[in-house]
Amino acid sequence: MISVDFPASVIRLDNGLTLIHQEIAATPVVVADVWVRAGAIAEPAEWAGMAHFLEHMIFKGTDQLPPGVFDYAIETQGGMTNAATSHDYAHFYITIAADMLPHTLPYLADLLLHAAIPADEFDRERQVVLEEIRQAQDDPDWLGYQAMSELVYQDHPYGRPVLGTAEILQQRSPEEMRCFHQAHYQPDKMTVVITGGIPLEPTIAMVKHAFRGFASPPPCPPAAIAPVPNLPGVRRETLHLPRLEQSRLCMAWLGPGVDQLETAHGLDLLAAILAEGRSSRLVRELREDRQLVQDIGAGFSLQRDCSLFTIQAWLDGDAIDRVEAIVCDRLSELAAQPISDGEIARAKRLLCNDYAFSTEAPGQLAGLYGYYGTVATAEHCLAYVPTLQRYTDEQLRPLASQYLTPLRYVSTILRPA
Amino acid sequence: MTASLLQTPQLHRTVLPNGLTVLVLENPVADIVSARLFIRAGSSAEAHHQAGLVSFLMGLLTKGTETMASMAIAETVESVGASLGTDAAADYSVISLKTVSADFPEIFALAATLLRQPSFPEDEIDLERRLTLQQIRSMQEQPFTLAFNQLRQDIYGHHPYGRPGIGNEATVANLTQADLIAFHRQHIRPDHVVVTIVGRISPEAAQAQVENALGDWSAPPTAPPPLRLPAVTTAATCSRVAQETNQAIVMVGYPAAPVKHPAYAALKLINTYLGNGLSSRLFVELREKRGLAYDVSAFYPTRLGLSKFVAYIGTAPENTATALEGLRTEVDRLRTTVLSDDEIQASKNKLLGQYALGKQTNAQIAQLLGWYEILELGVEYDQQFQDMVAAVTALDIEAVAQEFFHTPYISLLGPEEAIGPVAVAQG
Numbered sequence: 090m091i092s093v094d095f096p097a098s099v100i101r102l103d104n105g106l107t108l109i110h111q112e113i114a115a116t117p118v119v120v121a122d123v124w125v126r127a128g129a130i131a132e133p134a135e136w137a138g139m140a141h142f143l144e145h146m147i148f149k150g151t152d153q154l155p156p157g158v159f160d161y162a163i164e165t166q167g168g169m170t171n172a173a174t175s176h177d178y179a180h181f182y183i184t185i186a187a188d189m190l191p192h193t194l195p196y197l198a199d200l201l202l203h204a205a206i207p208a209d210e211f212d213r214e215r216q217v218v219l220e221e222i223r224q225a226q227d228d229p230d231w232l233g234y235q236a237m238s239e240l241v242y243q244d245h246p247y248g249r250p251v252l253g254t255a256e257i258l259q260q261r262s263p264e265e266m267r268c269f270h271q272a273h274y275q276p277d278k279m280t281v282v283i284t285g286g287i288p289l290e291p292t293i294a295m296v297k298h299a300f301r302g303f304a305s306p307p308p309c310p311p312a313a314i315a316p317v318p319n320l321p322g323v324r325r326e327t328l329h330l331p332r333l334e335q336s337r338l339c340m341a342w343l344g345p346g347v348d349q350l351e352t353a354h355g356l357d358l359l360a361a362i363l364a365e366g367r368s369s370r371l372v373r374e375l376r377e378d379r380q381l382v383q384d385i386g387a388g389f390s391l392q393r394d395c396s397l398f399t400i401q402a403w404l405d406g407d408a409i410d411r412v413e414a415i416v417c418d419r420l421s422e423l424a425a426q427p428i429s430d431g432e433i434a435r436a437k438r439l440l441c442n443d444y445a446f447s448t449e450a451p452g453q454l455a456g457l458y459g460y461y462g463t464v465a466t467a468e469h470c471l472a473y474v475p476t477l478q479r480y481t482d483e484q485l486r487p488l489a490s491q492y493l494t495p496l497r498y499v500s501t502i503l504r505p506a
Numbered sequence: 507m508t509a510s511l512l513q514t515p516q517l518h519r520t521v522l523p524n525g526l527t528v529l530v531l532e533n534p535v536a537d538i539v540s541a542r543l544f545i546r547a548g549s550s551a552e553a554h555h556q557a558g559l560v561s562f563l564m565g566l567l568t569k570g571t572e573t574m575a576s577m578a579i580a581e582t583v584e585s586v587g588a589s590l591g592t593d594a595a596a597d598y599s600v601i602s603l604k605t606v607s608a609d610f611p612e613i614f615a616l617a618a619t620l621l622r623q624p625s626f627p628e629d630e631i632d633l634e635r636r637l638t639l640q641q642i643r644s645m646q647e648q649p650f651t652l653a654f655n656q657l658r659q660d661i662y663g664h665h666p667y668g669r670p671g672i673g674n675e676a677t678v679a680n681l682t683q684a685d686l687i688a689f690h691r692q693h694i695r696p697d698h699v700v701v702t703i704v705g706r707i708s709p710e711a712a713q714a715q716v717e718n719a720l721g722d723w724s725a726p727p728t729a730p731p732p733l734r735l736p737a738v739t740t741a742a743t744c745s746r747v748a749q750e751t752n753q754a755i756v757m758v759g760y761p762a763a764p765v766k767h768p769a770y771a772a773l774k775l776i777n778t779y780l781g782n783g784l785s786s787r788l789f790v791e792l793r794e795k796r797g798l799a800y801d802v803s804a805f806y807p808t809r810l811g812l813s814k815f816v817a818y819i820g821t822a823p824e825n826t827a828t829a830l831e832g833l834r835t836e837v838d839r840l841r842t843t844v845l846s847d848d849e850i851q852a853s854k855n856k857l858l859g860q861y862a863l864g865k866q867t868n869a870q871i872a873q874l875l876g877w878y879e880i881l882e883l884g885v886e887y888d889q890q891f892q893d894m895v896a897a898v899t900a901l902d903i904e905a906v907a908q909e910f911f912h913t914p915y916i917s918l919l920g921p922e923e924a925i926g927p928v929a930v931a932q933g
Contacts, residue, residue: 113535115535116866117862118863118866148784156794157785157790157794160783160784160785161785161852163785164782164783164784164785164852164855164856164859165785165851165852165855165856166855166859167855167856167858167859167860167862167863168859168863169783169860169863170784171784184863185859186859186862213794213795213796213797214797215797216797216798217793217797217799217800218800219822220753220797220798220799220800220801220820220821220822221800223752223753223820223822224752224753224800224801224820226752227649227751227752227753229647331750332646332647332749332750332751333647334640334643334644334646334647335640335643335644335647365584366580366583366584367576367577367580367584368577368580368581368584368585369584373577377576377577377633380633380636383637383640383641384637403640431585434585435584435585435587437587438584438585438586438587439584439587440587441587442586442587442588442605442606443587445536445537445538445606446538446589446604448536449536449538449866449867449868450866450867451866452866
């Protein structure tokens with residue numbers, strides 16, 4: 090299947106692997122970004138942290154490729170490589186001069202398909218992941234985010250930390266990880282994105298050749314699937330943290346998943362209207378005029394099963410209750426009173442330009458296609474700008490009233506111990 | 507890869523009659539224009555008792571002009587979905603903007619007005635001060651920042667590079683509108699400004715817009731006194747911040763060559779060898795082979811004055827002594843070991859390859875070109891730097907390591923029972 094309107098080619102190979110390619114003629118750089126539907130939501134609860142730990146172990150080589158050889162090969166050819174794991178995905182990317190891709194892509198494919206996960210490397214790398222957890226635990230914003238996630242997602246796996254916990258990781262074995270790897274790093278769960286200075290035909294040949302010989306998937310404990318919860322009312326939790334210099338208030342609402350992208354994009358607009366930039370409603374009122382907060386922002390994050398809408402403020406502890414009440418009040422107003430054309434136009438311009446600004450380099454483009462290709466389909470990202478442009482006041486306000494209600498949300502408060 | 511920006515014929519450099527330098531690079535690929543307005547004065551130009559002044563001033567540039575209030579400025583930028591920000595670095599300051607190409611003339615003209623005619627309204631000064639003081643206090647929440655501030659203070663003493671750019675509570679509390687106006691009058695002048703414009707715009711159009719907005723701006727008759735940075739006279743120490751963190755931070759630092767020093771390229775190469783990427787020496791030895799850390803790296807910032815070379819690691823508190831020993835061993839090794847040709851070549855490929863990858867977006871190119879120009883290295887430095895790196899030899903590395911890597915300044919942060927004994931053992 091090759092799409093005509095979409096600027097990239099989306100190709101399903103015979104083994105089920107998805108390839109997304111876009112040539113950018115003006116650049117001498119190529120990005121290869123491999124996305125796997127094997128994030129933290131693929132884990133059984135007792136294996137929490139496995140997906141992220143595996144991302145580390147992928148770089149520990151195969152029977153053909155000793156540990157470190159891949160990193161050395163990429164970097165000494167002037168390229169860069171790295172990886173990231175979230176709930177919905179793990180992804181692995183290299184950025185390199187276009188003429189070096191044929192020499193490096195087979196290595197990346199070998200790591201992803203045939204990771205050896207040696208026992209001694211497993212033990213050593215676990216120490217590294219435990220250090221990563223220690224570092225995160227010294228970050229108050231990470232602690233606040235985890236507390237909020239648990240409260241808002243309840244039993245859904247989005248509520249678990251991607252890093253897992255030290256206790257769980259200590260109990261895991263290389264055999265379990267190999268099982269998880271072979272079960273999930275399969276062609277039907279993998280999207281290879283190649284963008285930059287390379288034409289389509291050699292790319293197809295290269296990817297076909299490199300991404301073959303997948304192991305047959307072994308039986309593996311199934312993921313813990315819990316439904317996306319309905320928030321029954323207002324849930325509030327306060328954490329008292331040492332070394333904290335400033336309190337935080339984080340209010341969170343659940344939104345739709347990727348099966349309702351149009352609605353999700355509308356919530357993106359509402360976030361911009363409320364708190365993106367100094368002339369947005371909440372920043373102007375609470376930071377610039379009334380000076381009740383050090384800063385305030387709204388965030389909307391799209392995920393497969395459900396999205397998350399947050400409003401976060403950095404403020405003095407004694408302003409928390411007041412600010413929370415004002416935010417609730419402003420959300421009621423948002424749903425009840427017409428939103429001016431100027432505000433809607435401003436939010437659209439901000440988001441459409443952000444989209445343009447974030448697709449300038451091949452790596453940014455590959456990330457966008459890979460993300461949409463993993464949680465929905467890559468072509469869906471093309472609908473983002475036209476969907477935003479169509480929104481009117483009459484369509485936005487019902488979204489505010491349905492999703493951003495002051496009657497049902499989660500509030501996580503951080504205060505100095 | 508793009509070997510040099512200068513080989514591309516589109517780079518246009520002009521100097522207006524008032525001394526303002528303009529660099530334009532046309533890049534029609536995306537419908538985006540990025541621009542930078544660089545000022546040849548950074549935090550190092552402020553007096554000790556006014557620490558934080560330049561950072562404060564740059565923040566206030568967008569908060570009012572002779573004809574526009576703060577909110578009107580924000581509305582102008584945000585209504586067209588542009589981005590406009592300011593920053594104060596040690597050696598320079600900068601206004602950055604990015605727009606789709608149709609909006610560029612309006613937003614560039616606004617940026618030029620912010621640069622020339624800020625009004626520093628008293629109520630905005632009060633708000634900015636409150637926000638800045640809170641930001642200073644919030645640095646206490648970040649272990650890495652605290653450990654680094656301590657190291658920098660120890661290395662530089664009263665030298666301006668020893669202070670955090672944001673200033674400290676005592677100095678920021680005392681900054682006044684008169685201080686801002688005086689600094690602006692003395693340092694922000696056309697012959698100390700470089701404008702870079704990169705993106706979908708013709709050199710003629712870009713040039714015309716700069717002339718329109720900034721051509722009639724005249725420089726004051728007397729030049730500001732040239733920047734004289736004091737000598738660094740401190741001695742190596744070991745300092746510690748006791749905090750009940752989950753991880754200890756260990757840093758070793760060495761005073762290191764300024765950008766115009768002959769050792770600069772060799773030190774950049776050493777930094778790459780030790781600290782850059784998954785195949786770097788520190789990463790492989792301390793993380794991959796010994797599992798001591800998640801974050802272990804090195805950095806060597808480019809400075810007009812005396813710079814610093816820093817290697818650091820975050821590790822479990824009980825590993826503090828081991829991690830410190832590991833960092834010191836790896837740095838000291840360069841004084842006594844001649845690196846192999848393969849190691850040198852691999853590091854050069856890495857440094858030059860990543861340098862090229864750092865020139866992918868219009869904003870990155872606008873930043874790099876203007877930065878070289880404002881440091882008075884000239885845009886030719888883009889090529890010169892690459893040539894200098896290519897010419898570094900194994901013996902150069904050894905000689906530079908022997909010249910700069912003596913007894914390190916050490917900064918430790920973590921639980922007292924873990925770092926205290928290590929600090930005491932250092933004497």
